[in-house]
Amino acid sequence: MKKTFKLALITLCSLFIVACSGKNNPSTSDSPSLDDSVTSVVEELPVSQWGEEYSELIIGTLGADIPYIECPSFEIKLSIDAYGDPMVIFYLYFNDSELEEKLEEYAMIADYSGYYVEFSTQNSYDPSYGFIQYDLYYADKAISDTRGIEMQFLIGSNGYRDCIGIFAYNYVVDTPNYWPSNLVESLLGYDIPHLPDTGEYEYYAKINPEGYIDMIIYNVSATAEDEYCSILEANDYLVTEELWDEETGEYMGRYASSPDGEVIIQFGLSQYGLEIYIYKMA
16 A cells, blocks of 8 residues: 655645734735835736736736736735745635635636646644635646746635635746756755656656745656665765654655755655655755
């Protein structure tokens, strides 16, 4: 039986709730002035579907517009994620009875617009709210050979007003059948040891807004986890034994620390493939 692999992560839903409750969060409350932060704007930007006044904020920041949905009222703000990169946040205000329907509608609009859309039910813990469960959509689309846009959208609240929140940011696009060196180097400044490139594996990899790499390698063998462990150890990484969640019994994978302690890698085999999370510690 294959192991299940799960890592408890701080998701954008927590960011959404914290921002709405007025807590100090670097991804929201420390948002810079739009006039000071939006740079490298392409001349004669296309007009955004969200309104000409938002073209510089959305297209100038992300490199492309994001799908539009008819909405009675909305707010759009620029923030900075934990990785230090710009992130555009949308608050869409509908009647409370419409929120779930409109969330599903936006998922369909994103899919029709060429985004790869995934639905996920997440669980997380917030000190102010305790354990919470919520539905979240992920939508990804490459807009060039090297750059893509990811959106995460869910139901939440802003200023005690229920709404749909959309978090849009860029990610680095790599060749899907080869180790995403460009992505890893964009986070760490250098590459790390990895499974040999055969062109047979398929990679899904992105930098999460919290500043770590989230990766799944598909089509791997049942021994991929042990093989990766051996590769890391051969490069002087310190690797733990297999770890399990004592409360749930779920497999948490293994942790590997780089020789200088600057990089932590969590990896493990799941029903999806070899899951890898890469964190920069310094």
